[in-house]
Amino acid sequence: MITFSGVHKWFKSLHVLNDINLHVLPGEVLVVCGPSGSGKSTLIRTVNQLEPISSGTLIVDGKDLADKNTDINKLRAEVGFVFQQFNLYPHLSVISNITLAPIKIRSTPKAEAEEQAMQLLTRVGLAEKRDAYPLQLSGGQQQRVAIARALAMKPRIMLFDEPTSALDPEMIGEVLAVMKDLALTGMTMVVVTHEMGFAREVAHRVAFMAEGIILEEATPEEFFLRPQHPRAQQFLRQLLTPMQM
Amino acid sequence: MLTYTFDWSIITSGKYFEWLLSGLIVTLKLSALSIVLAFILGLLIAVMRMSHNRVVRWIAHAYLEFFRNTPLLVQIFFWYFGSYKILPSVVNDWLNTNGFEFAAAATALTIYTSAFIAEDIRSGVLSIPKEQMEAARSAGFSYLRSMQYIILPQAVRITIPPLINQFLNLAKNSSLAMTIGVMEMTYQARQVESYTFKGFEAFTAATMVYLVLSIVITVLVNMYNEKVLNLHKAA
Ligand SMILES: Nc1ncnc2c1ncn2[C@@H]1O[C@H](COP(=O)(O)OP(=O)(O)O)[C@@H](O)[C@H]1O
Numbered sequence A: 001m002i003t004f005s006g007v008h009k010w011f012k013s014l015h016v017l018n019d020i021n022l023h024v025l026p027g028e029v030l031v032v033c034g035p036s037g038s039g040k041s042t043l044i045r046t047v048n049q050l051e052p053i054s055s056g057t058l059i060v061d062g063k064d065l066a067d068k069n070t071d072i073n074k075l076r077a078e079v080g081f082v083f084q085q086f087n088l089y090p091h092l093s094v095i096s097n098i099t100l101a102p103i104k105i106r107s108t109p110k111a112e113a114e115e116q117a118m119q120l121l122t123r124v125g126l127a128e129k130r131d132a133y134p135l136q137l138s139g140g141q142q143q144r145v146a147i148a149r150a151l152a153m154k155p156r157i158m159l160f161d162e163p164t165s166a167l168d169p170e171m172i173g174e175v176l177a178v179m180k181d182l183a184l185t186g187m188t189m190v191v192v193t194h195e196m197g198f199a200r201e202v203a204h205r206v207a208f209m210a211e212g213i214i215l216e217e218a219t220p221e222e223f224f225l226r227p228q229h230p231r232a233q234q235f236l237r238q239l240l241t242p243m244q245m
Numbered sequence B: 001m002l003t004y005t006f007d008w009s010i011i012t013s014g015k016y017f018e019w020l021l022s023g024l025i026v027t028l029k030l031s032a033l034s035i036v037l038a039f040i041l042g043l044l045i046a047v048m049r050m051s052h053n054r055v056v057r058w059i060a061h062a063y064l065e066f067f068r069n070t071p072l073l074v075q076i077f078f079w080y081f082g083s084y085k086i087l088p089s090v091v092n093d094w095l096n097t098n099g100f101e102f103a104a105a106a107t108a109l110t111i112y113t114s115a116f117i118a119e120d121i122r123s124g125v126l127s128i129p130k131e132q133m134e135a136a137r138s139a140g141f142s143y144l145r146s147m148q149y150i151i152l153p154q155a156v157r158i159t160i161p162p163l164i165n166q167f168l169n170l171a172k173n174s175s176l177a178m179t180i181g182v183m184e185m186t187y188q189a190r191q192v193e194s195y196t197f198k199g200f201e202a203f204t205a206a207t208m209v210y211l212v213l214s215i216v217i218t219v220l221v222n223m224y225n226e227k228v229l230n231l232h233k234a235a
């Protein structure tokens, strides 16, 4: 579904992604973790080309991103992206946030798009907020709307960049619950997160990054019980305090 | 000693009232048409100014610098005296039977004002967080569609106060159209003055008209802002 082969990326002289080789299978949930500044956001953003790569090959849903014939807008429509800061459209109501892309990009009739949007809102538990505006919602609610917005395009892949890091602790659970449900439907997901409970429960694989390198890639069980790399061991020790393993 | 006797009746009824009224209608038409066109053109230039294509960006930049930095009166004269020489005769013939002065004035006002509007909208766009563009692009919108559906509606909302200012300037600047013979408000006030020597009354009427026009524009734009754009309904 997603294949990185020898991918590098530089920001000027900063080597942000260093020889990334990664393969995500259809229906797989990959959790990416690692210290701040290690290149996790950059990695996930290359998948829908919010960041172009400098060298190597990146194949997403069978399409080579470097290929000039790849329609990047079409590909992005197939890949949902959930941001740390939600990034809902503040000038549109909740329902319009969700229906905008289906109506304008997929040419879905308005009534049909709204019906689908209502199903999605029900699924994320926010049906009664259809006419609210984003700034009237709590962070957790905004993030759930953002997930519904991404799902409205019926994506084949969902990317999450620290979806709960901007949330108050009491709202993290509601967003993770929605993501867990989504994983159970067989969605291919790449999730950058430090929520190790989620990783243990939902992820099929965990990739640990530091300084642009994937230092370790393992099943959650192996990663949490027998981390190989000293950096991973150190990272987990630091996370351990607020978390019961 | 004040020897001037006021006579308001000449401008409140009869022939001169009709002159002033017809001037008012021309001013309204000229302002309304130019405001709408200037706004559309301003949006277009603003988007071009931010294009990824260097040539497009450069053209928009040249347009802005040129039309913002030459006097409006010169631009009105250019479209009136100059364009006549370069336009094809079919266009000229059509314009002659449909009010060439009006068309020249509307063109000048539109283009001149669009340059200012474009810069205002551009600052509005620059103030929208870049994450909004990222969200739109990652949903699969092209750059232009992202602008159309996500960035510009928010930018225009922020730009409302300077836009009102540009619309008001345009309405007031429309009085310059009298210099090429457009029979708008100021032109008619001048006519009434030269026929009756009641300049105080005539120009008081014109002043009131511009004042009311300004207030109406402000109220209309604010209403549009409240009702139609309906943005940022924060709790
Ligand atoms: N647009 C950019 N331009 C320059 N440097 C950047 C840019 N985005 C990220 N970086 C740098 O790249 C490194 C990796 O950033 P990021 O991918 O955001 O890491 P993470 O998400 O793991 O915290 C950081 O040092 C960051 O400062």
Ligand SMILES: [Mg+2]
Residues within 6 Å of the ligand: A040, A041, A042, A162
């Ligand atoms: Mg990050």
